[in-house]
Structure formats: C-alpha cells, structure tokens
Amino acid sequence: MAIDVHRPTTVKPVLAVRVEGLTRCFDGRPVIDGLRLDVRPGEFVALLGRAGSGKSTLLRILAGLDRDIEGTVLVPRRKAVVVQEPRPMPWRRLWRTVLPGKSERAVAERVLEEVGLGHRTTAWSRTLSGGETRLAWLARALVDEPDLLLLDDPFGALDAPARATARRLLDELWRRRGCAVLLVTHDVEEAVLLADRVLVLEDGSIAHEQRVGLDRPRDVTGPRFTELRAGLLRRLGAPAA
Structure with a gap:
C-alpha cells in the first residue's frame, strides 16, 4: 500500500525528506527496492548512480509525479522540480514563462x-x-520559495563554460535561499563540488554515503577534493581521472 504524505507548510520539520521502505516496480521488477532516505532542511544532497539505477524515478516520486509506490514518503508541500531537458514556451515572453497564468511581473523580474x-x-x-x-526553468522553480528543490541533471547538456557558470549560480542561490536540494547528476565532480553529502544508488537502494566536509567555494584541484572524486568514481566502476 502506498503512503505519500505531504507536510503542511506551517509545521517546521526536523527533516525535509523522509523516505522509509520505498519500493517502485515496473513490470514486476523493483527499480526502487526498500529505499530509505533522509534529507535535512537546508541540506544539499547529490545522488549518483549508473544508468538505470532509479535516480530519476526516485526524483519523480519525491516530486509527486509517480504515486504507484509502496512505502512512506514525507516531503514538504512547497517543492519544485527542474527536469533534464526543460522545454521553452516559444509563444511567451520570458517573464510569463516564469509565472504562467499569473500577473505578478515584478516577482518574475526579481x-x-x-x-x-x-x-x-x-x-x-x-x-x-x-x-x-x-x-x-530554475527561476520558475524558485518563484514559490520551495522548501525542497529537486534537480534532475539540469545542466547535463551544457558545454563546459556554461555548466561551470550554472554550477556557481546554483551554489550561490542555495546558500542564499536555504532550501533543501536533491540533485541527480551523472557528474561526480559536480556532486563533490556542490553537495554536503553524496549518495550512490545501486540495485534500487542507497549503497554508499559520502559526506564531503570541504569549505566553500571548493577547489577542484585540492588533494581532498581529488581523493573524494576518485573514491566515488571507483565506487561507480569508472576509472579515476
């Protein structure tokens, strides 16, 4: 039996996300299998995993887009998601895209x-x-001041300079706004650069947790950064660069 509970915004929770015993099956095969996950308010968590490990499925469940589940999922009512390939709305001015169906242009501009x-x-x-x-689309997600921001590899298709700029901006926005963030990414360096904690998803559950513990802004050439990146690459079965 699925239990999908969304907290009222008037209650400040100890955890921004609490998941217990989450299972999601497709054609009888569990893609998410008894998963447990906690995310603290204001915490930045990155989720790594091989292709098909269930990262995007987990994000869709947390966003409330997939409810065919078993287990307990507790998330804030005020949440927002940015998908891998957001589609522009070509017939709209940009400020209207950020505030669809609304008229507070000043909010969009801010x-x-x-x-x-x-x-x-x-x-x-x-x-x-x-x-x-x-x-x-990141701006659109931030308009309603979410307590939880869910990001599904939002910068994966960008070239290296644009991605570096987007990463810096995301780090600044997160520190300024203080919401919890769960970032799904295929980029180990991006995970270590941005997150407080990096999780590795294997066989439908969290198989590894790595606390980063580095001061910000982070130096990708530093010895500890290099060590963390290499360890996560090994965990994913990839050669360390």
Whole structure:
C-alpha cells in the first residue's frame, strides 16, 4: 500500500525528506527496492548512480509525479522540480514563462535577475540559448520559495563554460535561499563540488554515503577534493581521472 504524505507548510520539520521502505516496480521488477532516505532542511544532497539505477524515478516520486509506490514518503508541500531537458514556451515572453497564468511581473523580474537573466525579461522564450532555458526553468522553480528543490541533471547538456557558470549560480542561490536540494547528476565532480553529502544508488537502494566536509567555494584541484572524486568514481566502476 502506498503512503505519500505531504507536510503542511506551517509545521517546521526536523527533516525535509523522509523516505522509509520505498519500493517502485515496473513490470514486476523493483527499480526502487526498500529505499530509505533522509534529507535535512537546508541540506544539499547529490545522488549518483549508473544508468538505470532509479535516480530519476526516485526524483519523480519525491516530486509527486509517480504515486504507484509502496512505502512512506514525507516531503514538504512547497517543492519544485527542474527536469533534464526543460522545454521553452516559444509563444511567451520570458517573464510569463516564469509565472504562467499569473500577473505578478515584478516577482518574475526579481527571480530572473537572481539567476542572471534580468536583461532577458521581455525576450521571447524561443530566442533563449540552451543555458538560458535551463536558468529560466530554475527561476520558475524558485518563484514559490520551495522548501525542497529537486534537480534532475539540469545542466547535463551544457558545454563546459556554461555548466561551470550554472554550477556557481546554483551554489550561490542555495546558500542564499536555504532550501533543501536533491540533485541527480551523472557528474561526480559536480556532486563533490556542490553537495554536503553524496549518495550512490545501486540495485534500487542507497549503497554508499559520502559526506564531503570541504569549505566553500571548493577547489577542484585540492588533494581532498581529488581523493573524494576518485573514491566515488571507483565506487561507480569508472576509472579515476
């Protein structure tokens, strides 16, 4: 029997996310199998795993987009998700894309300024670059001040300079806003660069947990950073760079 409970926003929880005994099957095969997960308020958690390990499935469940589950899932009512390949709305001005169906243009402009798109407020969405589209959808996710931000490899298709810029921006936004973040990524360096804690998903459950414990901003050339990255790569079965 599935239990999917969303907390009222008036209650400040000890945990932003609590998952117990979560199972999700497809055609009788468990993709998520008895998973347990806790995320503290304001914590930044990165989730790694090989292709098909269930990372995106878990994110969809936490977002409330997949309810065909067994187990307990406790998440805040105020949550937002940014998917891998957000699609622009070409017939809308950018500020309207950020506030669909609403009229508070000043709110849209403030959030667009926050993600570095203040100069593109009145641009047609179809004119945005790939990087700008992803930042626009991040702005859309932040409009309602979420207590939990769910990110499904949102910068994976960007080139290296654009991805580095997006990472820095995400780190700044998280520290400024203080919401809990769960980031699904295929990039081990990105996980160590951004997260307080890195989890590895294997066979439908959390198989490894790594606390990062490095001061911010982080130096990707530092010996401890290099050690953490190499250890996670080995855990994923990939050669350390």
